[in-house]
C-alpha cells in the first residue's frame with residue numbers, strides 16, 4: 055500500500071479552489087490524500103476563510119477523510135509535502151487590471167499572460183515563486199511543484215533555471231482543447247489524442263487523432279468558421295480558412311492575439327469602454343462567486359465557476375498527480391525542460407509538449423511532426439522574449455527588460471516599450487523589489 059499524500063496549495067483562497075476540491079473528491083478512492091493545506095497571505099484572509107469553509111462542507115458531504123487545514127504559514131504547509139500547487143496572483147486582481155490597462159493606453163494588446171501585461175505579471179511573480187522554491191528546497195526537497203500561476207511557461211523556466219525544485223508547469227488549455235475537439239467531433243474526450251508543440255499560451259496542435267484516425271485536416275477546415283475552439287476569456291473570431299489550412303496546425307486560443315492583432319485590440323478597446331478590462335469583469339464574477347460560497351447550505355462547486363477562463367484546471371492538476379502517484383505512464387501535455395525535444399529552442403527552455411507521466415515526473419516525447427517555418431519563427435521570437443523576461447525578473451535589469459518588451463510581437467518598438475516599461479515599473483513598484491534596488495525609475 056502506497057503512502058497517503060500531503061498537498062499544499064499556495065494561493066488556497068482562490069475562487070478556483072472549489073474546483074480542486076471537487077477533483078480530490080472525484081478521485082478519493084484512487085488518490086489517498088492525508089492532509090490538504092490551503093495557504094494564503096494575511097491580505098487574503100477573508101477569501102481563505104470563505105473558500106475554506108466551503109471546501110470543508112464539500113469534503114464532509116463526500117465523507118472524505120482528508121484533513122483540511124487553512125493556514126497563513128507557508129512553511130508549515132510546505133513542510134514534508136509531496137506536492138505543492140501554486141495558484142498565486144501577486145498584487146491581486148487590482149494588479150491584473152493595471153497590466154491589462156497600461157498597454158491599451160499605447161494601443162497595444164493588454165493581456166494577463168502575454169504581451170506587456172503578461173510581462174508585468176512575470177516581473178511581479180518571479181521573485182515570489184523563487185522564494186516559495188527556497189522553502190521547498192529547505193522543507194520538502196522531494197516535493198513536486200505544480201505551477202498554475204501565470205505566465206506559467208515563464209515561471210516554470212525561472213524555477214528550472216534558478217532552483218533545484220522538481221517542477222511541472224500546468225495549464226488548462228491542453229485539456230480544454232481536447233474537450234472542445236471532442237465536442238466538435240461529437241465524440242467522447244477519451245477518444246481524442248492531440249500532439250501539441252510549443253510554449254505555454256502559444257502552443258500548436260499539430261496532430262489530431264480521434265479513435266486512432268488522423269483527422270487534423272478535417273478539424274482545420276471546420277475550425278475556420280467560429281467553432282467554439284477558444285477559452286471563455288478569449289473571444290472566438292474563428293480563423294481565416296486559407297491561413298489555417300496552410301499553417302497546418304491548430305493554433306491555441308491565445309494565438310489570436312498574435313495572428314489577429316488588430317481585431318483583438320479593437321475588441322479590447324471597445325469592451326474597455328463598456329465593461330472595463332477582463333480583470334474588472336472577473337472581479338465582478340468573483341464577488342458573485344464569493345457571495346455564493348458564503349451560503350452555509352452550499353456544499354458543491356457552483357456551475358458559475360465554469361464561466362472563468364481557467365475552468366477545468368483541476369482536471370489537469372489531478373490527472374497529473376494521479377499519474378505520478380500510480381506511475382501510470384500515460385501522456386499529458388505539460389510544461390517541462392526542453393532538452394532537445396524542440397530543436398530550434400534552447401535546451402534549458404521551458405516548453406509545453408506531450409510528456410509521458412510516471413512516478414519520476416514528466417518526460418517529453420519526440421513530436422512526430424516537424425516544426426514548419428511559420429511556426430518556428432513566432433515560437434523562437436516569443437521564447438527569446440521569455441528568456442529575457444526571466445533574466446529581467448530575477449536581476450531587475452532595466453536594459454534586459456527593455457529588450458524583452460521591445461522584441462515581443464505585441465509591442466515591437468523601442469519607443470513603445472520604453473513608455474510601457476516606465477508605467478509598469480512605476481505602477482508596480484511595491485511588487486518589484488528586484489528593480490527597486492536600482493536607480494531605474496528615472497530611465
Ligand code: G6P
Nearest residue numbers: 226227285287332336362363364
Ligand atoms: C485561460 C488560461 C489561464 C488563465 C485563465 C484566465 O484559460 O489558460 O491560464 O488563468 O484563462 O481566466 P479569467 O476568467 O481569469 O480571465
